[in-house]
Amino acid sequence: MRLDILRSLNAERAARRAAVVVTDIATGAQRFVAAVDVDADPLRDVLLSHLRSGKSGMEETPQGRVFLTVHVPPPRLVVTGAVHISQTLAPVARLLGYDVTIVDPRTAFATPERFPDVRLIPQWPDEALPPLGVDRYTAFAALTHDPKIDDPALLHALSRDCFYVGALGSKKTHARRLERLKANGVAEAALSRIHAPIGLAIGAVSPGEIAIAIMAEITASLRLAAAPSLPSSAGQERQIDLPSSGLQPNAHPPAGHGRVAAGGG
Amino acid sequence: MLARDEDILKAAEDWRREGRDVALATVVETWGSAPRPVGSNLVIDKDGNFLGSVSGGCVEGAVVTEAIDVIETGKPRMLEFGVADETAWKVGLSCGGTIRVYVEKVE
Numbered sequence: 304m305r306l307d308i309l310r311s312l313n314a315e316r317a318a319r320r321a322a323v324v325v326t327d328i329a330t331g332a333q334r335f336v337a338a339v340d341v342d343a344d345p346l347r348d349v350l351l352s353h354l355r356s357g358k359s360g361m362e363e364t365p366q367g368r369v370f371l372t373v374h375v376p377p378p379r380l381v382v383t384g385a386v387h388i389s390q391t392l393a394p395v396a397r398l399l400g401y402d403v404t405i406v407d408p409r410t411a412f413a414t415p416e417r418f419p420d421v422r423l424i425p426q427w428p429d430e431a432l433p434p435l436g437v438d439r440y441t442a443f444a445a446l447t448h449d450p451k452i453d454d455p456a457l458l459h460a461l462s463r464d465c466f467y468v469g470a471l472g473s474k475k476t477h478a479r480r481l482e483r484l485k486a487n488g489v490a491e492a493a494l495s496r497i498h499a500p501i502g503l504a505i506g507a508v509s510p511g512e513i514a515i516a517i518m519a520e521i522t523a524s525l526r527l528a529a530a531p532s533l534p535s536s537a538g539q540e541r542q543i544d545l546p547s548s549g550l551q552p553n554a555h556p557p558a559g560h561g562r563v564a565a566g567g568g
Numbered sequence: 569m570l571a572r573d574e575d576i577l578k579a580a581e582d583w584r585r586e587g588r589d590v591a592l593a594t595v596v597e598t599w600g601s602a603p604r605p606v607g608s609n610l611v612i613d614k615d616g617n618f619l620g621s622v623s624g625g626c627v628e629g630a631v632v633t634e635a636i637d638v639i640e641t642g643k644p645r646m647l648e649f650g651v652a653d654e655t656a657w658k659v660g661l662s663c664g665g666t667i668r669v670y671v672e673k674v675e
Contacts, residue, residue, distance in 0.1 A: 304592055305675050309581050316577070328596070331644040331672060359607030361597050370596045370670060372607060 308335045312374060319376040319438055321354050326370045328361070355526060376440040377402060378466075378525060383428055383456040384446030385412035388471070391514035392444070393421045399518065406431040406456065407447065428456035442467035442521045444501065448476075454483055461493045467524040469498040469517060498524075576609040576620035580674055589614040590674040591635035595622045599650070600665035614639050622669050623649070635671050644672040 308324060312335060315322040321338035325346065341350045349362050350371070357375040361368065380396045382389050385407035393403045397420075404422045407413040413425040424431040437443065443460035445453035448471055457480075460468045470480060477499040484494060502516030503523065577592075584590045593610040595602070603624035610620040610628065612635035622631055627649045638645050650666030 304580075304672055306581070306584050309577065309584070309592075309674060313578055313581050326670070326672075328646070328670070358605075359594075359596075361606075370594070372594065 304333060308333055311335045311337070312372075316374050316376070319436070319440055321373075321375045323350055323353065323374070324372040325350075326372065327366070328368045328370055330367075376438075379404070379437075379441040380444070380521070381406065381432070381435060381437055381441055381456075381460070381465075382444045382446055383407060383452050384444075384448070384471075385409070385414070385418060385423060386446050386448075387510035388446055388514050388517070390417060391511040392446075392517055393418060395514060395518050396521075397421075399522070401442070404435060406452075408452065409447075428452060428459060432456060432459045437463040437465060439464045439466055441465045442524070443469070444517055444521075445470040446501075448472060450480065450483060454480070454487075457484065457497065458487060458489065461489060461496065467498065467521045468496055469501040469520065471501050472499060474500065576611050579619050580609075580611040583611065583613055584674045589639045591638045591671055592674055593622055593631050593635055593647075593669050593671045595667055596646075596670045597668040598665060599667075602665040602667045604667075610635075612636070612639075623667060627667070627669075631669055631671065638671045638673055642673050642675075644670065646670055 304324070312322055312324055315337055323336045323341070324333055325336060326333045336344055336350060338354060341347060341354065344350055345366075346362075346364055346369075349364065353360065353371050353373045354375060357373060359371055359373045361370050378401050380392075380401040380403045382392065382403070382405045385405050389405055393405060396403050404424060405413065405418060406424045406426065406428055408425060408427045410425045413423045415423065437460060441460075441463070443456070443465045444467075445457050445460075447453050453470060457468065457470060470477065472480065477497075480499070481494050481497075498520055501520070502513055503519040505512070505516050505519065507513045507516040580590055580592050591612045593612065595604055595606050595608040598606055603626065604622055608620070608622050610618055610622045610631055612618045612632050614636060616632050616636060618628065618632050618635075622628065630649070631647065634645060634647055647669045648666065649669070
């Protein structure tokens with residue numbers, strides 16, 4: 304590998320951006336492709352598929368057999384709400400390889416006893432979120448059910464282009480939330496990116512089950528067509544296409560989960 | 569890759585910048601139960617120092633030896649290890665899988 308390619312690859316990794324090195328196995332020839340340049344690449348489709356899965360691998364191409372060294376930043380999960388759902392969501396997310404942070408200014412909730420081994424920030428989102436470097440490889444879930452905490456966090460998550468943004472609450476609660484966010488100047492396209500009621504429609508009832516529904520929905524956002532590795536504009540277009548896949552609870556409201564998730568609101 | 573273990577590629581860059589002669593070995597294909605996934609890296613210097621893993625210990629010795637050759641010749645090489653391989657008795661994978669490892673010099 305040429306040192307300049309290695310340097311570019313490491314620089315992209317350090318900046319939490321995806322990149323691929325294409326190696327022609329027969330000749331040893333190599334080139335570096337940053338995620339933003341994938342759209343214009345002759346191997347576009349193959350590269351996109353590898354960026355979605357995050358896996359390196361061998362591919363047959365018209366140019367011959369190539370090995371793709373794929374590097375995608377490790378995903379993060381940021382949650383507002385040190386609540387019951389989060390007590391399952393945090394360990395499950397960690398098992399799936401996510402770096403998890405929970406933000407909740409209510410110190411009675413955000414205790415290490417309730418959340419052993421989780422990064423807990425007992426501050427308001429306005430203070431807690433900016434230093435976290437929330438980015439397009441971050442999933443965000445608003446779970447406090449308190450607009451004073453969830454709304455500013457949602458504004459931040461949308462502005463940082465998180466690959467997944469979900470919010471707890473019934474359709475009614477969410478409709479009111481959308482009104483508030485719109486009043487804060489959030490564009491329609493951004494609002495439509497919020498998954499609410501949160502979680503895949505699996506009929507989840509208990510907080511633990513809702514956590515699983517949320518994690519499944521996050522996984523779908525990470526691995527299906529709207530993968531965060533895509534260049535920003537393409538990512539937006541695909542994001543809007545997603546409901547037709549039938550995977551969003553908005554398109555197919557679950558029988559009971561939405562109401563349960565909304566409990567108290 | 570989502571692995572967060574020691575940063576092999578960063579080490580490869582750092583070692584090269586220090587002026588050391590360096591080779592990079594990468595698992596490019598696996599069949600059966602391979603101990604390390606495709607994309608796993610091992611970085612090797614001319615003196616046989618290495619960091620990382622391509623097989624969890626089974627074939628690292630052989631890869632390091634080949635890598636020192638690659639550093640000298642500058643020519644990349646594809647290595648294959650597995651139980652069906654005739655070198656199995658020397659450096660076979662105890663798990664019964666087969667792996668192909670691409671070894672290249674960091675120029």
